[in-house]
Amino acid sequence: xxxxxxxxxxxxxxxxxxxxxxxxxxxxxxxxxxxxxxxxxxxxxxxxxxxxxxxxxxxxxxxxxxxxxxxxxxxxxxxxxxxxxxxxxxxxxxxxxxxxxxxxxxxxxxxxxxxxxxxxxxxxxxxxxxxxxxxxxxxxxxxxxxxxxxxxxxxxxxxxxxxxxxxxxxxxxxxxxxxxxxxxxxxxxxxxxxxxxxxxxxxxxxxxxxxxxxxxxxxxxxxxxxxxxxxxxxxxxxxxxxxxxxxxxxxxxxxxxxxxxxxxxxxxxxxxxxxxxxxxxxxxxxxxxxxxxxxxxxxxxxxxxxxxxxxxxxxxxxxxxxxxxxxxxxxxxxxxxxxxxxxxxxxxxxxxxxxxxxxxxxxxxxxxxxxxxxxxxxxxxxxxxxxxxxxxxxxxxxxxxxxxxxxxxxxxxxxxxxxxxxxxxxxxxxxxxxxxxxxxxxxxxxxxxxxxxxxxxxxxxxxxxxxxxxxxxxxxxxxxxxxxxxxxxxxxxxxxxxxxxxxxxxxxxxxxxxxxxxxxxxxxxxxxxxxxxxxxxxxxxxxxxxxxxxxxxxxxxxxxxxxxxxxxxxxxxxxxxxxxxxxxxxxxxxxxxxxxxxxxxxxxxxxx
Ligand code: F6R
Numbered sequence: 288x289x290x291x292x293x294x295x296x297x298x299x300x301x302x303x304x305x306x307x308x309x310x311x312x313x314x315x316x317x318x319x320x321x322x323x324x325x326x327x328x329x330x331x332x333x334x335x336x337x338x339x340x341x342x343x344x345x346x347x348x349x350x351x352x353x354x355x356x357x358x359x360x361x362x363x364x365x366x367x368x369x370x371x372x373x374x375x376x377x378x379x380x381x382x383x384x385x386x387x388x389x390x391x392x393x394x395x396x397x398x399x400x401x402x403x404x405x406x407x408x409x410x411x412x413x414x415x416x417x418x419x420x421x422x423x424x425x426x427x428x429x430x431x432x433x434x435x436x437x438x439x440x441x442x443x444x445x446x447x448x449x450x451x452x453x454x455x456x457x458x459x460x461x462x463x464x465x466x467x468x469x470x471x472x473x474x475x476x477x478x479x480x481x482x483x484x485x486x487x488x489x490x491x492x493x494x495x496x497x498x499x500x501x502x503x504x505x506x507x508x509x510x511x512x513x514x515x516x517x518x519x520x521x522x523x524x525x526x527x528x529x530x531x532x533x534x535x536x537x538x539x540x541x542x543x544x545x546x547x548x549x550x551x552x553x554x555x556x557x558x559x560x561x562x563x564x565x566x567x568x569x570x571x572x573x574x575x576x577x578x579x580x581x582x583x584x585x586x587x588x589x590x591x592x593x594x595x596x597x598x599x600x601x602x603x604x605x606x607x608x609x610x611x612x613x614x615x616x617x618x619x620x621x622x623x624x625x626x627x628x629x630x631x632x633x634x635x636x637x638x639x640x641x642x643x644x645x646x647x648x649x650x651x652x653x654x655x656x657x658x659x660x661x662x663x664x665x666x667x668x669x670x671x672x673x674x675x676x677x678x679x680x681x682x683x684x685x686x687x688x689x690x691x692x693x694x695x696x697x698x699x700x701x702x703x704x705x706x707x708x709x710x711x712x713x714x715x716x717x718x719x720x721x722x723x724x725x726x727x728x729x730x731x732x733x734x735x736x737x738x739x740x741x742x743x744x745x746x747x748x749x750x751x752x753x754x755x756x757x758x759x760x761x762x763x764x765x766x767x768x769x770x771x772x773x774x775x776x777x778x779x780x781x782x783x784x785x786x787x788x789x790x791x792x793x794x795x796x797x798x799x800x801x802x803x804x805x806x807x808x809x810x811x812x813x814x815x816x817x818x819x820x821x822x823x824x825x826x827x828x829x830x831x832x833x834x835x836x837x838x839x840x841x842x843x844x845x846x847x848x849x850x851x852x853x854x855x856x857x858x859x860x861x862x863x864x865x866x867x868x869x870x871x872x873x874x875x876x877x878x879x880x881x882x883x884x885x886x887x888x889x890x891x892x893x894x895x
Contacts, residue, residue: 288889289386290314290359292483293447295502296474304357307483308338313684315889316359317367322374322382324449325352329382333372356447358384361889365409375413377420380451385412387443387464388894430501433458460499464893465638468492475502481524489524493665538882540685544868548728550690553679554697562718564705569674575656576709579629582609585617585645586633589688593695594633595764596860604707614641630654635691636891637666660698662691685883686890687775689868696861723855733852734865745873751802756783758806761860769867776875776885786819797828807834808859833866
């Protein structure tokens with residue numbers, strides 16, 4: 288999604304802005320731009336495509352100045368063209384960058400046109416800059432004009448705005464889209480996330496909904512939605528700074544796949560003892576575990592798949608009903624909330640617009656409490672939820688989620704066991720599960736050892752146009768996740784089915800051109816799944832089987848076998864995810880796609 292960087296300093300800010308944009312590239316974008324404010328006025332460069340195209344313009348035509356705003360745009364209103372790229376201007380007086388969507392942009396555009404404003408882009412953003420310009424006719428102070436204009440906007444936004452002739456400050460604001468203030472020495476910053484500013488500061492202030500902030504070189508003044516000045520705490524960034532360094536790896540995605548043993552261990556650390564789940568991990572308020580009678584899980588995309596796995600765990604271990612729903616559906620329907628229902632959101636970013644909207648709606652619906660399982664401690668989701676369990680995966684840069692997903696599953700397993708303990712799970716069973724979890728990092732490491740073999744499998748796979756993923760039980764959501772990964776980064780059309788559904792329709796697709804990826808752990812469903820595979824083999828389908836040795840499956844004509852470590856069945860969904868991540872990665876590399884920033888996708892989906 289769009290990314291914002293803004294700087295005021297005593298030095299030239301163009302390099303800081305460009306580095307900030309490069310650090311935001313992982314969020315997904317299709318054009319970029321920068322406006323620099325100096326004594327002569329506000330000047331900008333904009334470019335379609337990668338930030339490198341913008342850098343090239345800067346090299347050819349340098350812009351110097353001590354105040355600037357910059358933007359990566361992920362197109363929503365209007366194609367990715369230079370005219371639609373931010374910053375947008377009102378005359379030569381004001382320049383503005385925006386992340387989010389202005390829902391009432393059409394009536395505002397009509398009003399502004401009637402007042403004589405000329406629009407140069409198809410974006411919703413351009414109305415904001417003209418609105419501020421118009422407000423300045425009766426209220427010449429930029430801060431007050433911004434406050435008055437924002438009150439007229441419906442939708443979500445984070446903005447940065449600079450004014451010609453004002454070389455002492457710039458203004459930023461947020462409502463519904465993320466924005467963080469970076470605090471420096473005689474220089475201050477804003478950005479869509481902290482990673483964009485780690486090259487210049489590690490001190491951050493998280494803005495609240497509706498905050499407007501005035502940034503000068505030596506001061507950051509924050510006003511809340513009512514216009515009252517507010518003090519907000521400064522936090523020091525404590526993520527591992529090398530998150531933005533690929534190290535020995537060619538792509539962030541591969542680095543993040545290989546980090547999984549370490550980050551899963553970090554997710555378990557302090558949350559389980561030798562024999563128990565430590566409920567203190569839910570904070571002082573873990574009393575909800577005793578009261579909960581139902582669970583509603585709401586999330587999007589990969590996080591939704593993690594939620595689907597948790598449904599199997601919760602219903603199996605705790606015997607409590609659990610429903611799982613995508614946030615974009617949940618937020619627009621009338622929801623019946625049974626007594627004592629836990630509302631559980633899952634999000635790696637904690638900024639997903641649909642998930643946040645679902646949380647805000649749920650808070651009005653009488654749930655027992657709200658719990659967020661999230662990877663970003665400073666995110667809006669964490670700040671707005673009553674309880675949090677952090678996944679501790681560290682910053683994830685690759686757009687296709689890998690370590691954030693397996694740590695979500697780890698955190699969900701901890702949660703499922705904690706709820707189950709209050710609902711009759713024996714101490715003996717708890718100990719057995721916890722001991723299995725303690726071995727998880729080592730098994731994930733073992734699963735990674737198949738990398739070289741999977742690379743060979745990928746060579747065979749890369750010329751395919753379609754793929755069908757099959758699994759049963761907890762392997763069904765993992766099949767969904769595997770097919771999503773393949774789609775996202777290799778652009779191969781892929782679908783996933785519960786294997787038992789095959790004969791109810793999708794079997795019609797199976798012929799020698801349709802690869803079938805089957806997830807076959809050695810568990811209660813093995814014989815049933817083997818029958819499903821026979822149905823495929825009988826129709827000439829090529830089977831890519833991911834199974835442990837005990838299944839007695841192996842490579843033969845039309846079967847390509849990949850070994851997955853044999854683990855306790857509770858761990859199967861996590862361990863089986865690893866080879867599917869590797870498969871998608873290697874297929875994408877063979878196909879030559881942009882692995883870390885696949886086309887049309889964004890890392891943090893901050894618009895609806
Ligand atoms: C896919 C992926 C997405 C996200 C989804 C929700 O690899 O990462 O499907 O899971 O956009 O994002 P979060 O988890 O940040 O709420």
